[in-house]
Amino acid sequence: MSVTQAAEKEIRSVTKTKRVLHILLKIIVAVVIAILLFVAIVYTVNKISSHSEQKRMEQYGQHVSVDGKQMNVSIQGQGEETVVILPGFGTAAPALDFKPLIAELSPNYKVVVIEPFGYGLSDQTEKERSTANIVSEIHEALQSLHINRYILMGHSISGLYSLSYVNHYPNEVRAFIGLDSSVPSLSEQKIDSTVTKPIKWFRNLGFARLQLKLSADPYKGLPYDEQTQEQLDILIRKNMYNTTQLNEAESMYSNFKAAEQLTFPPNLPVLFFVQANHPVTDQWIPEHEKQIEESLHGEMVLLDAGHYLYRSHSKEIAEKFRGFMRGIQ
Template identity: 40%
Template sequence: MKKAIRITGKIILWIFVTIIGLLLISALSHNILKSMEKHKYKIGKTIDIDGKHMQAYVTGQGEKTIVLLSGLGTASPIADFMPLADRLGTDYKVVILEYFGYGFSDSTKAERSNENIVNEIRTALNQLEIKGPYILMPHSISGVYSMYYAIKYPDEVEAIIGIDESVPNQTKISKDPDMSHSLTLLNTFGIIRDITYLLPEAEDGSNKNNDYTQEQIKIKKMATAWNSLNESIINEFNMVNKNTEELYDVKYPDHLPVLAILAKETVDTDKNWLPLHQQLITSPSIQKIETLPGEHYLHWTNAGRIAELSKEFISANLTK
């Protein structure tokens, strides 16, 4: 009996040591590969903000500047927005910013508040020597940051064109639960990367779209391993309720041109989505809502149509 107990104990110890060893190997290989991949595939320009590196991509020409701002947790905003940026770049200067914790940018412990994120956007644009006013084009949660930006710095924002963008009052209806910080261990130990190897066919929906090159798809997949559930993303997720609450019942200024391009699937599955956007309108002549067929990441499948609507809207409302 004692011998059996000793053998069982040794087996448990062996299993435990093996698991720890595999985790250490996974963590080490993940961090080595991440460093190599970020160096090899880096796109755009690296700028310094408070000692941290932030990545930006600038393309196109034109008198007006469109700033593309990503949704919460988008692994690689530059690669994600590239087909849309290419289409907009025929008429405008286009900037894609990767928040801290996204794409090729560093992570940060700084609070992911509206104020901090907007100040980082402003600092990045200043360092890129791109003067405003800007046309902000936010996807998802960046709709909240864009509204905050337009209200606090009205001289710097001449329009907002949202892509199924979030609005403050949505958390009045349903608050988001907090995400555990222990989930960062999945990133630290490279478990997200391991999963992508175990499930090589996993797709984010853009893989089937011919608008994306194979390298862009590859970068998006690698960035998922780099950034999923990192400290910055979890902190930002846990700030959603506070950031939206800061703007409860705020409407767009009546002088600000706004185009909300909503995804039909979101409108159809959430009965509050369209009314929540309608509540923000104060000047119907320059604040419009359009609905396009597709899912929340509308630019994956509708880059061309989004660019067309944007150009029509800018021409009608911002041409001097």
Template identity: 30%
Template sequence: MLIIFTVIISFFVLILSVSFINHKIQLSKEEELFVPTGQLVEVNGHQMHIYTEGKGEETLVFMSGGGTSSPALDFKSLYSLLSDKYKIVVVEKAGYGFSEVTDTDRDIDTILAETKEALFKSGVEGPYILFPHSMSGIEALKWAQDYPDEIKAIIGLDMAVPAAYEELDINMFLVRLGALAANTGLTRWISNLSESDAIKYGNLTDKEKKLYKVIFYRRTLTKDMINEINNIKANAQKVKKVEMPNIPILLFSSNGEGTGFDNKTWNGIQNDFISMIYNGKLIELDSSHYVHSIDYERIAEESEEFIESLNR
């Protein structure tokens, strides 16, 4: 029995070793493609990446959900339909996209402070219209609570609200197991794992799809992402304890697929939240969690109409 166990362990170690070596070789080959498409600014002792595009009186700030490898490319299908009329900004938090991987605190106040400083240092001024996806909905609400003069409106892309994290069960063991798979290159052996919804359904070019995959193998379940997930329930509670912001909010809600909830429960959470907002609107979509990569044309149309209504 001991011999069998030893053989199994040895085989497992061999697989990990071969995978890790291959991963390092591939990372080295891909290095020349890993070039920031926007501006790098130093924030809190590390580099953060800010991507900007377009011009206009309104500044739209896109904020990625937890674990999205390449926010600047992930949102492209949507913001490319809006950049002819508005100034587009994508903030890549620590450990995301071209931003540096760190081991800093991921409490909501630190995350928000870093986002604000990155925008300031890149010369992007408010007020802003925030486009948060998923987990960053918590940060967007905190921003509007603490600095209401800086936020004109929020357009949520299947964004999470505090109530979602009261019911969601997060298995940190599986999260850390996923991080091990990413760090040892095991993710490279599953070809379709790097095929994000932005790649499958969006309007990315072949060159952008290739770059997305290059970033995926560098920015999957980084230290920052894990710390963020580990802190999200506490962060959500901080937001819940304060009155919801009195600003216009438009929510696009998915069918629940990819959220950890079924359709009825997820849309129930979204409807309960928007009912508390004086100037709020909810649009339910029949697509999975990354709505901006699937229903981007409708979202762009509805968002433009919503934004223009703010100035009437």
């Protein structure tokens, strides 16, 4: 091959390489533009939808002043005894979410549902989501309502907060009822800002709404009327991954650790409703049994249900609860 032919071949090779690189660059630019356009659409749809939902959001319950902010509380029923219900982590609208159970309890009890800061229609807060602060805020809300003697009922993580609560205010709590409540020995994984910061971006850009759109409806087939489901959907989108709840997630590991040495007072009646088949651990039932082994009035009821067992088994829970309370009169 002559020098001229070799040079021509090299030129063609370089030209071909440039052409390929040019095409690849165009593809990369097109992909970047498509991604940015997709993000812009998701962001815009979320902003418009949030504005529309804000107008359709209905008020319920009443506000009480706690630590200079407004906490929402729902009170139903006229019974002589009071049941105070506390939600699990991330429950978007506790007063609506507990509606099936409230309907079963309210004919016999005054039912008070607390919506902690960052939940339901309550304000958010920048205050640390330690167990001590959460317990203090709940107690302040009840004091504002002049509720001084009550049965405490907590779902999931509220079981952990309630463990501290009943030790701080033993003369106020008549009994504790756990709804698949958390136990200190089965701790959540540690979460810090390296996890929550990307989630904040995810929420602020509108992808939380897209995630919900692609997820299964948690209330499908359950006893919630159409209006309640619509409001639940609105409040799920409003509160999902909000700053207060993400702060609570960051505090969760230390809250579990702080509760490891706590026990229920032996003379406090304790009734647990526990899912019979936990999807992750085989220690769920044994660890709940340990919590009541020293209790003078301790009982556990196993239900063939998921973690949100009060949604699907409200009638059964209410019946067993009433029987349990009659037994400790």
